[in-house]
Amino acid sequence: MPQLRLALAQVNPRLGDLDGNVELVVAAAHEAAQAGAHLLVLPEMVLNGYPVEDLAYRLSFIDGTRAHVPALATRLADEGLGDLVVVVGHLDTAKDHIDTERLGVPKNAPTNSASVITGGRVVTRYDKHHLPNYGVFDEFRHFVPGDETQVVQVHGVDVAIAICEDIWQDGPSAAADAAEAGLLVVLNGSPYEAAKDDTRLELCARRAREGSCALAYVNLVGGQDELVFDGDSLVVDAAGELVARAAQFEPELLVVDLDLPAATAPMPDPDARFAGLRVERTVVSSEPLEPYEPLEPRVAERWDDLGERYWAIVLGLRDYVHKNGGRSVLLGLSGGIDSTLVGAIAVDALGAENVFGVSNPSAWSTDHSRSDAAELARRTGLQLDTVPIAPIFEAYQDALHLDGIAEENLQARIRAVIWMGLSNQHGHLVLACGNKSELATGYSTIYGDAVGAYAPIKDLPKTLVWEVSRWRNRWAEEQGEQPPIPENAIDKEPSAELRPGQLDSDSLPSYDLLDAVLDAYVERDLGAAAVVAEGFDPALVERVVTLVDKAEYKRRQYPPGPKVSRRNFGRDRRVPMTNGWRESLD
């Protein structure tokens, strides 16, 4: 059987930074060549970043990206990498044969493409066939689909190409099967969500078996606004057995040797279509390689479910700050578990020297709100300042005489003014510390604790905030390090401390119950009657559903934060703010 050494580069591009991303590709190509690879595959849209959203409509951006593809081919050859076959994802425009008029789109409508580069030339190009248009994806809005699959012969092995959603729907694996390809390479921009790694592995194994060929899956890594790409690139053999797997949440070049079937003669009927795709063939090299000693494949260890969420948030925060030219963050530290966990995450993401905590005690603040914030600072090394709000609050009240909720919220808003002032002065981005249960129910003060640039834990329900915090401490213990999160912050009763003796449980159901109802109503999108049918108390369901529906306006104005659940507030759940629909309980 012919051999092939394959390199999968899970790299972390910066969206729109074409020159920087070319450097990443060139560096990966050098590393792959040094490792003796014959074929290097990079992720979906790696040259321009993913998802480009409406930049896909910007002609200057499309043209800028397209120009970088042949330039990359020349550059690779100039740097002595012309023998390597490189498959690279990028934005492009519809091929000439696509009937754009019938599709009602301009002649140069954008495509989600992958070019095959070798010997200083682009030898062929594949355009994504299945465009995802659900959840966080809007690809029908942006791209026209391709209608051919590409099979490229490399050292006597037929290699077929697919892009991400292509394997989530039926199609290219059938085309690969029909073309008798030995390997299907899949370029991905597949964002993280809890347990998605298991889903992907099963999917890749199934498509490999259907296509009767090995399958190599390469994913992006890194944060992009509210998405986090987790890497997790992998290779399965034609029986669907895992051969190699890269790390989660880190860039890596995964190099693997495969024994693959020899290429067959071209299919007799060039017009035949398989699952809607015509198969195009390009021969790069038909000579199999001399037999060589294969490398031991690497299968990286996995994080457990809580660890995955933790590192996804860390990566999302780090990349949001760094890719937007920032270095440091500031957050209000109340000694409660939400801001404490965000503080620990920020230290892991950016280093303690770049994390600035502020304690803003009011007349109602407990002693432990200060001592627990100080303990977090001691354990992690983040910097902590104290700016009491009582005198400012009194000055406002002399002028305003607010009471009730208005008086409570004034304290949260005074804190926000302090954070934004310090942010402006010192250039730190402000972190909002709300969790998903609070976002769901509107339990935060708009323009108060809800201000900020980025909200790291906005997709973690409160019950998971506690679990993830315990996980972080356990992991520290396993490493022989001091747990960063003071135990008292985990164990105390949650309170907004906006009036004496206030507890979250005065305004909200217990978090166990609340999160269970939210899972049904928000993540699984059940109607209120269907939630009741799951056995929840109708009065509780009505209360929660009303809170959720009324808080849409607050969520729209909440800062962005990383998606880690199946359905986040933001791109995954788009409901109107002005909304007369009320759920019925029966």
Ligand SMILES: Nc1ncnc2c1ncn2[C@@H]1O[C@H](COP(=O)(O)OP(=O)(O)OC[C@H]2O[C@@H]([n+]3cccc(C(=O)O)c3)[C@H](O)[C@@H]2O)[C@@H](O)[C@H]1O
């Ligand atoms: N549809 C709509 N579109 C745009 N704005 C809308 C609106 N409906 C009301 N509003 C405006 O929203 C404002 C009311 O919202 P807001 O000012 O937030 O106030 P509100 O939601 O009434 O109160 C905040 C709640 O969050 C709790 N809280 C505050 C701070 C921290 C925490 C915590 O533990 O984390 C909890 C606090 O105890 C209280 O129960 C009003 O100005 C109203 O005019």
Ligand SMILES: Nc1ncnc2c1ncn2[C@@H]1O[C@H](COP(=O)(O)OP(=O)(O)OP(=O)(O)O)[C@@H](O)[C@H]1O
């Ligand atoms: N005394 C304080 N000093 C500094 N920041 C505060 C203080 N109180 C509240 N905050 C900020 O406002 C956010 C909302 O906190 P609040 O205590 O009202 O509710 P919470 O949801 O229980 O949050 P936490 O668990 O962090 O206390 C906190 O996460 C924190 O960033």
Ligand SMILES: NC(=O)CC[C@H](N)C(=O)O
């Ligand atoms: N970029 C894509 O096509 C991603 C879609 C795919 N279902 C995924 O989440 O992995």
